[in-house]
Amino acid sequence: MFQNGKLFLPPPNDGSDWKELFKKLAAAGAGRALGEDGFPAGPWTPELLAEAISHIDSNRVGVDLRTVQLWFQDNDRGISAANIRWLARVFGCDDPEATAACQLELSAAQARLQAKRRQAKKADGRAPDRADEPPGLAANDEELLSVDAHLGVGAEPGRQKPRFSLARLSEALFSGGSPLNLPASVFAGASALGFLSYIVGIHSAVYLRADNVAKEVGFLWAPNWTFLFMVLLPLFFALVTELLAFWTKEGRVVLLAAADKTADDEGWARSVEASSSSYWAVFLICVLFAGVFQWIGVCLIPLLEGSADYATSWGTLATVRPDVISVPVSIGFTALAYLYMSLCFYLFFAGLILLHTMVHDLRKFDAEEKALQRAVSHDGVYELCFRLIRGIFRCTIVGLLVALCMKAQSSYLTSNAKNIIDWLIGDMSSVLAGRDGASNGFHYRMPTHYSSLLVAVSALLVFVYGSISLRGIGRRFRISLWKMVTVVALLFASYLLIDAFVGFSVILIIGVLAAVYGLIDPGQERVIEMGSEQRVP
16 A cells, blocks of 8 residues: 555554564555655665654754664664654655554554563563663653663663763753754843943943053954854854764764674763863863953953053953943943853863764774774765865854954954954055054953963864874875865964964965955865775875
8 A cells, every 4th residue: 555655564563563563564664655666765864764763854853873773673672652653754754644554553653562571571670770760750661761861871760960061061051952052142142242342332432541542442343252152153163063963973873883782872961071071171171261250350340440461452441431331331341241251162172072072973883893884884984084174164163263263352352453353454454565463552461362362272272182193094185185284284273373473464365365265165085996995186
């Protein structure tokens, strides 16, 4: 029988439990589209079934491949009510009546499976375990497994609410829901601050320094508060989210299969949880030191005392232009801005930790030489590894651009230029005309130089770690890897040389152009066979 061009098998209603019924329908290929010859296309595989369920229009969450693999395995685990609905859609060929019949039979089969387990428990006289929970504890094992995969531990009867984990929460922000959620939230926060700057009147503001130099210090003229949070960080989060989804749902599965290892459903969750101390350390540094303490030292104290050793910016404009913004309003606006900044930079460093975790996950396959040899001989493994380092390379570029924005704005504030654009053009003009740059008689403390260096070095270390980890298989895309290293080195040098000498803007422009090209075309993983050797063009 066929429905909507797909093979439909009416529910047998033979008293089969969930496992028995699923094996019959999956082996027959129920719900699969007919082949070109008009015959059934064959049985379902975990990958094909997971893809079919995820492509259902009304299913926004999809289904994890590991969950579908459990359905095919010889165990006594059940299925969630939500997935019964989606599975019935597949087996019912998207026909309302057929879907309703399949859903009814699947639900009944699930109930029969639970009844068998309760009887087996009574017969054995043993306590319930992972495979035998009381019926009132949970609807099915699949939901418990989903929770356990995030916890990294086994479920227990009567288990209390899981303890809070910053590592799991941070990973969920990148992996949960739509990949647009996190970048859009960061962009929305930056946009809100921009609108508030208009409202309070500091979006564009010029003040006259003591040496009669006019300086533009408006909020919208600061690239480390506009371009950084509206473009660079959303781009970074989008890249990390995409790479994380690829690694957890495709990369790890292929590598485990290539290395002849059984699927480790809790391996990734354990890897994330192992870095829990790192997440807490980064959170305290970003929120407490980069957020609260820096706000107190750079904004609050200067606003209250009326002077400071730091260059005047939009945050302390009230000390020199009280006609533009008052001190209380400036305190409130800067407090909100620094809170937003500290949380965003925590997420930035959390993204770097996740990149490190992915590389560390890959290094596990290098623990045993034989396992690695089996893995790298598997078709597609090279492409997976190259895709991982290519994603890390892109994230590193964005991280270095973030540091570059921070240092450039800090250096401009101490210069004699009217705005940051005149500062860069003036430096380039000095080189072309053979003039010496104008020196600045003021000497300010610049804490942003230190924080930007932390950002740049952190991003660089993740890339170096990833490059070293691929030394065993990197020969197949050695040329592309060297191109990545060159671009990263050039961009890092551009960051270090900002305002170091007259003409630094030339190197800065070259570095930024190379970075943009690297983001667009980070390299190809095409492998050309040449006799016994292989190389990448």
